[in-house]
Amino acid sequence: MTDPASGPENVSEPILKVSNLTQRVNLGNDTLTILQGVSLEIKRGESVAIVGRSGSGKTTLLGLLAGLDTPSDGEVMLEGNPVSRLSEDERAALRARRVGFVFQSFQLLPSLTALENVMLPLELGDYPDAGRRAKELLERVGLGDRLRHTPRQLSGGEQQRVAIARAFASEPVILFADEPTGNLDNQTGQEIQDLLMALNQEQGTTLVMVTHDETLAARCERRLTLESGRLGKEQEAAA
Structure with missing residues (x-):
């Protein structure tokens, strides 16, 4: 397996x-x-939306792409690593260094502050200066005055901002998002869209999102549609 901490040669x-x-x-x-029979390629730094009706297989596909599950057939290659053929421990190591996640339900630890939630993956990965890095990210997402707040003291939009800061903490090469605006009102959802797209541009992180949000899908460079478990005709983003 390619060293998860190193970048690809090509x-x-x-x-x-x-x-x-x-x-x-x-x-x-x-x-x-x-x-x-799903086949696709995603370039480094792209933003890609995966859309389709409920039950079309979107979340299942996202989990396979991220190495959270293994397929019945076929192969997933992430930076040259055969994700679908790695052991569970090898997939976990690859995710820890190269992959970020943003979920609809935020998945923050309720007993930890915003700062501690963002620091957690950094500490688990033995990153130096975890506290400074986490603080910088929370300031970047507009939560510099909420560092010591626990999730129950934060609004839904603020919790998603913490989740995004946590996802970008280890500087992943690719970020997977499952309905990142699904539990948010329109205005807050728009703010989260702006934040995700800005971080995609600033850090060059490849962004792959499952979404029902047509506005968010339209902002991505590519749009992949799943229909009954099969990939439909691809659409380019609007100019």
């Missing part, structure tokens, strides 16, 4: 390459096919 190669990805689930005597 930056012109796709950061993410998926070949004939299929995911099936056994349901007693029946087999449910959630994804069927």
